Amino acid sequence: MTVEWGLAPxxxxxxxxxxxxxxxxxVGGGRLVDAESYSTxxxxxxxxxxxxxxxTAEEVQAAVLAAREAFENGWSxxxxxxxxxxxxxxxRILQERSREFAVLETLNGGKPIKExxxxxxxxxxxxxxxxxxxxxxxxxxxxxxxxxxxxVAGQIIPWNFPLLMLAWKIAPALAAGNTVVLKPAETTPLxxxxxxxxxxxxxxxxxVVNIVTGDGRTGAAxxxxxxxxxxxxxxxxxxxxxxxxxxxxxxxxxxLELGGKAANIIFDDAALDQAVEGIVNxxxxxxxxxxCAGSRLLVQESIYEPVVEKLKRRLTTLRVxxxxxxxxxxxxxNSKEQLARIQELVASGEQEGAEIYQPPCRLPEKGYWFAPxxxxxxxxxxxxxQEEIFAPVLSILTFRTPEVTVExxxxxxxxxxxxxWTEKGSRILWMAERLRAGVVWANTYNxxxxxSPFGGYKESGFGREGGRxxxxxxLQFDGSE
Amino acid sequence: MKRLPVRKTYKLFIGGAFPRSESxxxxxxxxxxxxxxxxxxxxxxxxxxxxxxxxxxxxxAYNRGQVLYRLAEMIETRSLEFADLxxxxxxxxxxxxxxxxxxxxxxxxxxxxxxSNPVSGPYFNFTVPEPTGVVAVLAPEEPPLLxxxxxxxxxxxxxxxxxxxxxxxxxxxxxELAEAxxxxxxxxxxxxxxxxxxxxxxxxxxxxxxxNALDVTGADxxxxxxxxxxxxxxxxxxxGEPDTQSPWDIASFLEFKTVWHPxxx
Numbered sequence: 001m002t003v004e005w006g007l008a009p010x011x012x013x014x015x016x017x018x019x020x021x022x023x024x025x026x027v028g029g030g031r032l033v034d035a036e037s038y039s040t041x042x043x044x045x046x047x048x049x050x051x052x053x054x055x056t057a058e059e060v061q062a063a064v065l066a067a068r069e070a071f072e073n074g075w076s077x078x079x080x081x082x083x084x085x086x087x088x089x090x091x092r093i094l095q096e097r098s099r100e101f102a103v104l105e106t107l108n109g110g111k112p113i114k115e116x117x118x119x120x121x122x123x124x125x126x127x128x129x130x131x132x133x134x135x136x137x138x139x140x141x142x143x144x145x146x147x148x149x150x151x152v153a154g155q156i157i158p159w160n161f162p163l164l165m166l167a168w169k170i171a172p173a174l175a176a177g178n179t180v181v182l183k184p185a186e187t188t189p190l191x192x193x194x195x196x197x198x199x200x201x202x203x204x205x206x207x208v209v210n211i212v213t214g215d216g217r218t219g220a221a222x223x224x225x226x227x228x229x230x231x232x233x234x235x236x237x238x239x240x241x242x243x244x245x246x247x248x249x250x251x252x253x254x255x256l257e258l259g260g261k262a263a264n265i266i267f268d269d270a271a272l273d274q275a276v277e278g279i280v281n282x283x284x285x286x287x288x289x290x291x292c293a294g295s296r297l298l299v300q301e302s303i304y305e306p307v308v309e310k311l312k313r314r315l316t317t318l319r320v321x322x323x324x325x326x327x328x329x330x331x332x333x334n335s336k337e338q339l340a341r342i343q344e345l346v347a348s349g350e351q352e353g354a355e356i357y358q359p360p361c362r363l364p365e366k367g368y369w370f371a372p373x374x375x376x377x378x379x380x381x382x383x384x385x386q387e388e389i390f391a392p393v394l395s396i397l398t399f400r401t402p403e404v405t406v407e408x409x410x411x412x413x414x415x416x417x418x419x420x421w422t423e424k425g426s427r428i429l430w431m432a433e434r435l436r437a438g439v440v441w442a443n444t445y446n447x448x449x450x451x452s453p454f455g456g457y458k459e460s461g462f463g464r465e466g467g468r469x470x471x472x473x474x475l476q477f478d479g480s481e
Numbered sequence: 482m483k484r485l486p487v488r489k490t491y492k493l494f495i496g497g498a499f500p501r502s503e504s505x506x507x508x509x510x511x512x513x514x515x516x517x518x519x520x521x522x523x524x525x526x527x528x529x530x531x532x533x534x535x536x537x538x539x540x541x542a543y544n545r546g547q548v549l550y551r552l553a554e555m556i557e558t559r560s561l562e563f564a565d566l567x568x569x570x571x572x573x574x575x576x577x578x579x580x581x582x583x584x585x586x587x588x589x590x591x592x593x594x595x596x597s598n599p600v601s602g603p604y605f606n607f608t609v610p611e612p613t614g615v616v617a618v619l620a621p622e623e624p625p626l627l628x629x630x631x632x633x634x635x636x637x638x639x640x641x642x643x644x645x646x647x648x649x650x651x652x653x654x655x656x657e658l659a660e661a662x663x664x665x666x667x668x669x670x671x672x673x674x675x676x677x678x679x680x681x682x683x684x685x686x687x688x689x690x691x692x693n694a695l696d697v698t699g700a701d702x703x704x705x706x707x708x709x710x711x712x713x714x715x716x717x718x719x720x721g722e723p724d725t726q727s728p729w730d731i732a733s734f735l736e737f738k739t740v741w742h743p744x745x746x
Binding site: 126145237241242244245247248249256258432439440441443444451452454457459464 | 596598600601602606608613693705707708709711712715717720729738739741743
């Protein structure tokens, strides 16, 4: 049964975004017309939104030349404090235009408006604001090392947090004095293309940031282009490995932020209601399209039943549907391809013997949707316990002792994040020491901040984004690499 | 009658023991028959390094610094032997001083490289460095002792365990170093030293799924192929110099972990 007494629909106003019918790539300060193009739409309605460029290898190479030209003739000569002011301007304009960006992000990506409004946009602006302040203080961040920009950075970002990932990439790159060629994901190019308008308003010199759109071929062209000094990639582990292979022996700098299969661990002394909220936020936030999502729940055996019961009850109150409705908790799956992948992996879970639970909820007829899902009876060897699903799908496993849960949590090639829920302080630190993951959330989950370094261990990638550590990949130093 | 000296058999150093190569093969270097390690020796060495990791990484930083200082003492007491096997006395002295320098870094890394992060919310948030794990080091051909130590010791200082391939043309200093390691307090398996043909051993280390990072300083022309193979499990690649000392050489083999906790009553 659906919850019939729920809130009345409050569809958001999409008119705050005025979209063009067609967007070309943004190179050398101007919008150019791409030779090829494709249609991008809304995953919630399957309606097209705009026609965008499919940049070819030649067009990408020209964008890299524009970035190189801007780096050599101007940007690297501008004083660091002036550079900072451009970044401050960008941060301010993003704050001013946040409603417009939030609606566009939700239209093109399918994420709930309350998340794009309250998480993506404030954090994106905060990243520019944070790194703006670093631009003229690099010598204090890296004393005795003479920090200098690396040159042209090629940046490839995913579709789960399009504008926020753009901010994570562009803000530190510019603060460190580099110029940029950035490619947003194939399915979510619009916020990056609108961001070009922010750059125009900020009067950022031409060619300092160049934005090209397209599918994986365009991304490969950035990796292979001549004159790129550094590649930063966020996306799947599979593509990350391909990029690392491609760059072998070139000496180009590389950072990778790849997949995850995080363990969210609940001990029997945890505050259960808070923990259940943390589990929900950990895996159903942004439809589970989160590389650090808490997709494996490890519950101590003694509290298994109450936790599963509370969780199932909580799932029935999640509102799935129109992402523009401000009361929506779970929006649309980002693309048809992603939905097919989720369905395939969920089917494998059932075949391998796991028990599936989905709350009763009506999914819209148009668009790509997947109900919040919980699997119980999951063995560590099942694909749903090993592979990243990138979906609102949670696999529940159990444990008895802290030693065993550490072993289970670390039993994955990934190592991006982990969660621990317990009221015992010494145990939190004991666990935090042993979990092989770049971010450990204790009694919380999915928190992000520009001052907080983020990145993976093992096959979740290398390099950090955020904080002082996030500057390092965009700098070269005296003495060593 | 003149006494016939007892000669040393030059062997590998794996898991704190000195085995011959499982292949039974040797090759001639510096006038001696030196063990020619095989793929299976690589496997054993990686296993030993993985098994040794919890103990070495789990030590207090202060203790790790003390053990590395002890290693410097062990090298100093073998100065005469090392001088014969390297470019001479000066190389040995610089080696000892370098190990002492790194020993002093062990308990400063978290303060110099870590941070506490002022997030905008009621959370305590800090970032600490941790060892990457099992590291494969391809030592430069020269200098025979200082080159190996310059690559090896920063990796150890951060708490990693190591499988190192010695200089192919000058392996004897590495074997002598293994004996110094064995008589120091460095736990068995923390450092594993292989001698042999680098082009036979390096590809197995580069593609090994239980090796977390690869130092290609001594790889010369083979680096591109090795780096390609290393992508199979997203290994960290380090291209260093044969004669440097820097905290950033330690940092290359560290991961950064960030921990969040709410602040409340």
